[in-house]
Structure formats: C-alpha cells, structure tokens
Amino acid sequence: MSYTPINHKIIKALTKIVGDSNIFTDQEAIYKYSKDETEDLHYFPDIVLKPKNVKDIAAIMKFCNEHLIPVTPRGGGTGLSGGALPVFGGVVLALERLDKIIEIDERNLQATVEPGVITEEFMDAVADKGLLYPVDPSSKGSCFIGGNIAHGSGGPRVVKYGTIREYVLNLEVVLPNGDIIWTGANTLKYASGYNLTQLMIGSEGTLGIVTKIVLKLVPQPLHNILLMASFPTNEDACAAVSAIFRAGITPSALEFMERKGIEWVIEHDGINFEMNPKAKAFLMIEVDGANMEMLFADCETINQELEHFNCIEVLFADSSAQKEELWKIRRTMAVSVKSNSVYKEEDTVVPRAELPKLIEGIKEIGMLYGFDSVCYGHAGDGNLHINIIKGNMSDEDWKNKLKDGITEIFKLTVKLGGTISGEHGIGLVQKEYMKIKYSEINLNLMRGIKNVFDENNILNPGKIF
Amino acid sequence: MSYTPINHKIIKALTKIVGDSNIFTDQEAIYKYSKDETEDLHYFPDIVLKPKNVKDIAAIMKFCNEHLIPVTPRGGGTGLSGGALPVFGGVVLALERLDKIIEIDERNLQATVEPGVITEEFMDAVADKGLLYPVDPSSKGSCFIGGNIAHGSGGPRVVKYGTIREYVLNLEVVLPNGDIIWTGANTLKYASGYNLTQLMIGSEGTLGIVTKIVLKLVPQPLHNILLMASFPTNEDACAAVSAIFRAGITPSALEFMERKGIEWVIEHDGINFEMNPKAKAFLMIEVDGANMEMLFADCETINQELEHFNCIEVLFADSSAQKEELWKIRRTMAVSVKSNSVYKEEDTVVPRAELPKLIEGIKEIGMLYGFDSVCYGHAGDGNLHINIIKGNMSDEDWKNKLKDGITEIFKLTVKLGGTISGEHGIGLVQKEYMKIKYSEINLNLMRGIKNVFDENNILNPGKIF
Numbered sequence A, B: 001m002s003y004t005p006i007n008h009k010i011i012k013a014l015t016k017i018v019g020d021s022n023i024f025t026d027q028e029a030i031y032k033y034s035k036d037e038t039e040d041l042h043y044f045p046d047i048v049l050k051p052k053n054v055k056d057i058a059a060i061m062k063f064c065n066e067h068l069i070p071v072t073p074r075g076g077g078t079g080l081s082g083g084a085l086p087v088f089g090g091v092v093l094a095l096e097r098l099d100k101i102i103e104i105d106e107r108n109l110q111a112t113v114e115p116g117v118i119t120e121e122f123m124d125a126v127a128d129k130g131l132l133y134p135v136d137p138s139s140k141g142s143c144f145i146g147g148n149i150a151h152g153s154g155g156p157r158v159v160k161y162g163t164i165r166e167y168v169l170n171l172e173v174v175l176p177n178g179d180i181i182w183t184g185a186n187t188l189k190y191a192s193g194y195n196l197t198q199l200m201i202g203s204e205g206t207l208g209i210v211t212k213i214v215l216k217l218v219p220q221p222l223h224n225i226l227l228m229a230s231f232p233t234n235e236d237a238c239a240a241v242s243a244i245f246r247a248g249i250t251p252s253a254l255e256f257m258e259r260k261g262i263e264w265v266i267e268h269d270g271i272n273f274e275m276n277p278k279a280k281a282f283l284m285i286e287v288d289g290a291n292m293e294m295l296f297a298d299c300e301t302i303n304q305e306l307e308h309f310n311c312i313e314v315l316f317a318d319s320s321a322q323k324e325e326l327w328k329i330r331r332t333m334a335v336s337v338k339s340n341s342v343y344k345e346e347d348t349v350v351p352r353a354e355l356p357k358l359i360e361g362i363k364e365i366g367m368l369y370g371f372d373s374v375c376y377g378h379a380g381d382g383n384l385h386i387n388i389i390k391g392n393m394s395d396e397d398w399k400n401k402l403k404d405g406i407t408e409i410f411k412l413t414v415k416l417g418g419t420i421s422g423e424h425g426i427g428l429v430q431k432e433y434m435k436i437k438y439s440e441i442n443l444n445l446m447r448g449i450k451n452v453f454d455e456n457n458i459l460n461p462g463k464i465f
Helices: A008-018 A027-034 A054-066 A119-127 A145-151 A196-200 A234-246 A259-269 A292-307 A320-331 A333-340 A352-369 A395-415 A431-437 A440-453 B008-018 B027-034 B054-066 B119-127 B145-151 B196-200 B234-246 B259-269 B292-307 B320-331 B333-340 B352-369 B395-415 B431-437 B440-453
Strands: A047-049 A071-074 A091-094 A101-105 A110-113 A168-174 A180-182 A209-216 A223-231 A253-258 A281-289 A313-316 A343-349 A372-378 A383-389 B047-049 B071-074 B091-094 B101-105 B110-113 B168-174 B180-182 B209-216 B223-231 B253-258 B281-289 B313-316 B343-349 B372-378 B383-389
Touching: A008 A047, A008 A054, A027 A047, A027 A091, A054 A071, A054 A091, A054 A168, A054 A209, A101 A119, A110 A119, A119 A145, A145 A209, A168 A196, A180 B440, A196 B196, A196 B440, A223 A234, A223 A292, A223 A320, A234 A253, A234 A281, A234 A292, A234 A352, A253 A259, A253 A320, A259 A281, A259 A320, A259 A333, A259 A372, A281 A292, A281 A320, A292 A313, A320 A333, A333 A343, A333 A383, A343 A395, A352 A372, A352 A383, A352 A395, A383 A395, A395 A431, A431 A440, A440 B180, A440 B196, A440 B440, B008 B047, B008 B054, B027 B047, B027 B091, B054 B071, B054 B091, B054 B168, B054 B209, B101 B119, B110 B119, B119 B145, B145 B209, B168 B196, B223 B234, B223 B292, B223 B320, B234 B253, B234 B281, B234 B292, B234 B352, B253 B259, B253 B320, B259 B281, B259 B320, B259 B333, B259 B372, B281 B292, B281 B320, B292 B313, B320 B333, B333 B343, B333 B383, B343 B395, B352 B372, B352 B383, B352 B395, B383 B395, B395 B431, B431 B440
Parallel strands: A047 A091, A071 A091, B047 B091, B071 B091
Antiparallel strands: A101 A110, A110 A209, A168 A180, A168 A209, A223 A281, A223 A313, A253 A281, A253 A372, A343 A383, A372 A383, B101 B110, B110 B209, B168 B180, B168 B209, B223 B281, B223 B313, B253 B281, B253 B372, B343 B383, B372 B383
C-alpha cells in the first residue's frame, strides 16, 4: 500500500475542515504526537488535527480515504504498545477536544461521553452522584475513555467488576470511509446480529474512530478494606491468589508486587513504607461492599488462607490517607521502574492458578538470557506486568538476546493457557509475537475483518497484525 | 447462491465421515430437525448428521464447503427465532453427541465443555462443587450451552451476573471451510487483537461451529431471598424496577409478569397461586449473597421503594419449595401462553427506566391493530418478552396487520434506546425487522464479516441479514 505524500493542497483541504487553529504541522507542535508511553519510540506525523466533533471527523476520514492518507487516532497518549504511533506518517487525529461528559443518566445508570474525557474525571463525576465506573487503569489521571476502549482496558478492579468490555453499551463510530454508525443499543443485553460494539473494543483504533460512548454504571459500594500482605517468595504470594477465590471471596482488587518494585517506588517517590527484611513479594487485597461486618468476615477468611502460604504479615490500612498511600505505591510503580533503568514492559495474562508457574518461569528465562525483571500486576485476573530491566546488560545483548527471551516468556504464557496481552494491547511493538499465540488462520480472519472496515488500510495502519 | 442438490454420492461421502448410524435421511427421523420452538415453522433438511467430535465436524465442513452444500448447526432446538431451521435444506448438523463436560477446573474457577451439554446439567455439576454458572434461560432443562453462545443467552440472573458474554473465555471453532481455531485464551482479560470470541457469541451459528467452550465460574452465593410484589398497573410495576437500582440494590433476579400470564400458568399447570383481585402486574425479586442479615436489609430497602409505586402486597417465599413454585410460574409462562392461543413472541429490550413507556406503548399499539398481548420478562435488564395473542383476530388480520403492529412496537423500542432482541436472536423470523434498528451501513459490515468467515455462504444461510 502506498500512501499519498502530504502536500499543500491536502493541508489546505484539511484546514478547511477543522479551521486554522486546529491543524499543526510544525515540528515543535507535533513532537508530542510522535510518541506515547511505549519505551523510547518516535514516529512523526506530517499533520496533527484536533477536530471538535463527529462531523469534522467524518469529513476528515472521507477526505483521507479518498486521497489515501494514513490516519492514526490518538487518545491520552498513555499507551504501552505503540498503538497511537503514526508509523506511516500522515495525519494524527487527536481526540482531546471531544472531551464532554454529555449525560449522566441516573434513571438508567448510564452515561454518554465523548472519547476525549479523562477516565478519572469521569469516575469523579459519577462518584459525585453515588455511582461507580470501575475501569481505572494506572494512567487514569491522563488516559482517555476512548483509548481505554481501543485497548479493552482493565485496571485493578477488573477482578470484581470486569473490564471496560462489560461497561460499554453502545458506540458512535466514524468508519474509515467517513460513514457514521451506532454499533448497538443502549441496553444491558443485546442479541441483534453480530456485536459490532464488542468488535470495536480492543480493536486499537484500526476499525473506526469512536466519537460517542454509552457506558453502564453501577452503585458505589459504601465501604472497603485494604490490606497488604507480605510473603517470603513470589511463588507463595502468587499461589495465595487463587486460594482466596477458592475460599469464596471475590476481592475488589488483588494486586501483586515484587519487593524490588516497591523499593524503586520508595526511592523514586519518597514514599514511606517499611518492609520486613524477609518479605520478597506483596499482595494488595481490597474488599468492598455495603456492610463493614461482612467485609471484616471476608478479611478473616482471607487471613486464614494467606497463612497457608507462609504469609509474613498483614497490614490493614486504617485511614483513607493510608489507603491512598498504598494505592500510590502500586499506581506509580510503572513510572518508578521506568525512571530507574532502560526497560521493556510485557503484559502477560494466564489463568489465575498458573501465576506461580509463570513467575517462576520468567525468572528462569531471565537467568538464561541474562536479564533481571520486576513484576507486578493484577494477580486476581492472572495478569502480570513484566518489566524487563536492562541493568548491566550490554547494548548488543539488549538488542539481540532480549527478543529471544521475550519469545520464551510468551511461549510459556501460551503454554499455561494465557496470551500476549491482557490489557495493554498489541499495537506496534507486540505484533511480532502474535504468531506465538495465533495461527495464520486466526490472523487472516482479523485481516479480513480489517479489510471489511477499511479496504484502503488508511486507519491506524501497521498495527496488531 | 445456488447450492448443490443432495445426491447419492454426497450421502455416501458424508456417511463415510460420521458412520452409518449417525446419518439420517428418512422423513420420520428428520422431522424433529425441521422445527425449533419458533411458532409453527417447518423446514426440512435433506440430511441430519450427528458427528461425535471436532475431527468429524471439520471433515463435514470441508466437504460441504467444497461441494456447496448448506449446513445448519443445531443445539437443543429451543430457539425462538428460527435460527436452527435449515431454510435451504441440505445438512442439519446436530451437536447432541458432543455432550461432555470435559473439565471443571476448581483451581482456576473455569470449566471446559462441549457444545451439546445441557445448560442445567452443567449448572448442577458445578453447583456440586460449590460453584455457580449463572446463565440459565427458561429452557435450561433442554437447551445446549452451544446454542446459548449462538444467541448470547441471558436468563433471569443477568441483572446481577451478566449474560453468557461475560462467562465465555475461549472457544474452539470449526470454520465453514473446515479449518479449526481457538478464538482466544483461557484468561479473564484479553487485549490481543480483534476479539473473535466475542464476535462468535451471538453470531447464531453463521460464522463457525463451536466445538469446545471454556467458561468462567463464580462462587455459589450462600443465601437468597425471593419475593413477589403485586401492583395495580403494569406501569407501576415497571416504574418500580429502576427505583430499586437507584436505591443501590442489585437484585440477582428482577422479573416482571402480567396477571394474565400468571392466570394462564395456573390454568395450564395447575399451580396454586392466589392473586389479589386488584393486582394487575407482578415483580419477582431475588437478592443473593453471603449474609442473611444483609439480604434482609436489602429487602427492607426494596420494600420501601415498592411502596412509592402503589405496591399492593409483597409475598416472601418462606421455603425452598415455595421459591421453586414461584420460579415455576415464571419459567413455564412461555409454554402456558403458547398452549392457550396462536401467538407471536417478540423480545424487546430498552434501557431499564424506559420500561413503563414501552409497555404502555405496546398496549396502545395493540388497541390500534386489534391484538391483545401478554408481557413478561427480565425487567431488571429492560428486557420484555411480548407474547402477541391471536385470540379472536381473524386469520387475515393475523396475517396482514400483525407485521405492521410489530413494526410499530420495534419502532417504539428503538426510539426508547433499545433494540429488537435482547436474548432470543434474529434468526429467520426477525430479520425483516433489522432495518428498523440498523442502517444498511451496519448490515453491510455484518455481511462483510460473514463473507470473511464463509465466502460460499454455506453455514446457516438465510439468517440475521
């Protein structure tokens, strides 16, 4: 596929659509749009457009489709797989001006928002009405709900509340040719033909541009308890995870962290957190609900389970401030790790009870290929983020041996019934690993679907497959 | 598309695949496969095949694809939209011999089953291990899990636990050309390319034949309380529904029934149930959880809410037997209505708080077009089953005016933010109404996806669009 080089006429036509003040071509303005949070990659677009509404976007897509100009949609730029990088240049379509919460419908427990709404701002807005929108990735302070849909985002509360997949009811989408559709209905159930809503979720901006979103909301739980348990080994902590569920408890969060991750947070963020010298791994466990007594009973059950896995100690967060402090450790871990070393993050997910085998295998593979790693993640979902640390590895080994090591990790993940990404997506940097999990038959089905939506391959080309 | 007429050579080749005892061509044997539970429709296949495993199915599909023979997969035959009817003849692929529960994995709270497992048998098997599989359509005693996936099935517990969409983790699928894939991974989260698992769910057997299913399980709640509330009008009962959620309660079931439906159940099934003469509409409300006190508190909150909607009385089911009796009323309603009159069932779904407008509109449309209706359904999800009763309507009016009336009902449903089917699917009999909800753009996307999977249109042709 060869795309049309950007010229003066193209810029003029696009300016006419979005207006002078919403088109950018100078290096300084477009620098920000050449990267996301994926390691140190840069791909510069020729043009950044900041449309205001669905009409503008439809006009842009129609024009770019007719003129074979690649368009890469962009949300908050917090992606970890390079999904928003314009690898063929062309247009970056920044959705930051579509930032309205259109309606919070308390009668139906639904809300309608634009894709550029920041996740945390939306969570706060619905919390003000006693409601919960529980999809909160670590980047919730800056990521967009549109981007969350593109990646099928999760976050710590998935374990009880489900991913964004269970909260999106209906989507307004601009197709690559500029046509506008609603994918489904504003209903909790849906059996009316192929589920285009679900197909859009996790499609990483390759099938259409989401311009309005109808979301389900749930009642805000009244109470929660947060505790932090420490263990002598990673395997003990990971094995405790599935035992908690088998005891009949569904926590509202169940996070795993390696000691080194916490050490780096302490160092980087100056957070005060004392660790028992024997503690090598930690579980953050939250339960929520309407009744404190019930939650205390849950915690007792959890405590009993943890004892079977050599748990060293359990810290109860007494106050909101202490809870906030513990969550801060978990939420800032990615940034802290990043600030310490060149690294590469992988987002493995396996059936929950296979976590001990996964983490043991990761460390063995690291030994074999000469890299260290810091692991943490949503253990309740079997979702482990692996931060491979360059440390003292030579540049040559980092360049050549790393991929083989990652390949081994993914092979193990797949062998354990898992897959390559639980919530970060495939984007640009993971697509070479897709063949570890998927046959050409699967990939060809995906390519076929892509072609149905985008026969000129102009929308976010070069991603996933 | 013209299909190959069945001849002796074709029968011989298919016999070779499944064996003499698993191919049927005589009228008597195939009669059962000419119909499902959709009104009084009959379409006879030429051949019924009962393969035993994925290998046989792959061989059948490869052969039928090469020879352009239509194949209609069939589960328990309980469908209400004609999805399993072989409208072009050819082969019915009956999945009844793929009936194994392969594994219940208590460590991971997952199970692997074949598509021909009867829903209730699976529910009982996991309940024996203290686990819950909450997707229980009224037909649970005879429907297959494979069919439930084809239709994105729900049932009364969706309101708290979600539809089957939230329980299917991974699918083994035979594609129309005989290729075999797994659609995803055995994980609770998934962000690894287009979600083929979710695409298969609700695709009504038009994209592939599901041959193995990995399902999520949840802990069995320890207690539940069931109550039945009566109201002077349909609108009062429907308006109470969304008030319960707004009060912060998420019931594990919230069913609406019109008085006439209950009367017919009493008459048809000899069930003993006394109704206050003023009661015109009923809500069955179940709450479940780990703590009886909490559930009593929930019931008190519910009671307070119901009072605002002229609730006449609330009956608490005291014993398991009484609960069973109340559930029997709800579960046998479809059959009872059917036995009383020629009827046509529609499966509307709207945002929950729009139910009063929907039911009011249905009755007005009925008056205008001269038909009566009995409504009941999963009110907590906004999902209302409308049984349009022929009663004294002339055959001519039934034939000619009914469709206009149904069209009006669906127009209203769509206007209220809803859609044509919440859980019964589109199949054969609802496809003419799809254009009320969907533009040609949506339908063409669906047709395009169908073509990617099944370029010869041999798998369950004539359905959905």
